[in-house]
Amino acid sequence: MSKVMVDHGRMQRGIGTSTARTALRLGDRVAVTGGNIDELREALADVAGERLLVIGPNACDQQTANETVHLTRQAFRQVNIQ
Structure with missing residues (x-):
């Protein structure tokens, strides 16, 4: 069974992108x-498909992080890894 991962923060490069790419x-x-939805989509386009949800701003405060988890649960019905 597949898992659902939420990756918070600026993701266009580095460890976050590598982690998301591996999970996908x-x-x-x-x-x-x-920060940039288009850059996020482009960075993961080759592996994304229907299994990628791009949510926009950094989840750097508790309210935004909670909203991110809520949107993820709406889209994928669960969250396993944050």
Whole structure:
């Protein structure tokens, strides 16, 4: 069974992108947040498909993080990894 991961913070490069890419390749569903939605989609386009949810601004405060988890649950019905 696939897992659902939420990756908070600026994700266009580095560890966050690598983590999301690996999860997507393994068949998991991933919600990402970051500053530029188009850059996020482009960075993961080759592995994303229907299993990627791009949510926009960084989830750097508790309210935004809670909203991110809520949107992820609406889209994928669960959250396993935050």
